Ligand SMILES: [Zn+2]
C-alpha cells in the first residue's frame with residue numbers, strides 16, 4: 146500500500162499541487178484499510194464534495210485507486226499500488242472484493258470496435274457471487 150509521500154510524489158510529478166485540502170483527503174483515504182465510499186472520505190477529511198471527487202478521480206487515473214461497483218449500485222474505492230486496468234470478484238455475502246490480475250475482454254473490445262465503428266474508451270466489468278468461505282461456511286475460511 147503506498148505511503149502518503151509516495152502518492153504526493155506521484156501527483157507532483159504530474160504537475161498537481163498538493164493543497165492542504167487535498168492532503169486531508171489523501172490522509173482520509175490512507176486511513177481506510179479496505180474499501181470506502183467518497184461520502185466516507187468527505188466526512189473524515191471534512192472536505193468538500195468537489196475536492197474529494199477530483200482527488201479520487203485523479204488517483205484512479207494514476208492507477209493508485211481502483212473503483213468497484215458493488216451489486217447494489219454503490220461505488221466503492223480501494224487503495225492499491227500502481228495497477229493497470231483490471232476487474233473484480235465481489236462476494237455478495239461478505240462484501241470481500243478480489244482484484245483480478247488483468248482484463249480478460251480485450252479481444253471482445255476490439256471486435257466490438259471494428260463491428261460498430263466505435264472508438265471504445267473504457268468499460269467496467271465486475272463479477273458478483275459468493276466467495277469460497279461464504280459457499281462453504283463449515284469448512285473454514287476466515288470471515
Ligand atoms: Zn464471501
Ligand SMILES: [Zn+2]
Nearest residue numbers: 211223233244
Ligand atoms: Zn481493483
Ligand SMILES: [Zn+2]
Nearest residue numbers: 231248249250
Ligand atoms: Zn477490462
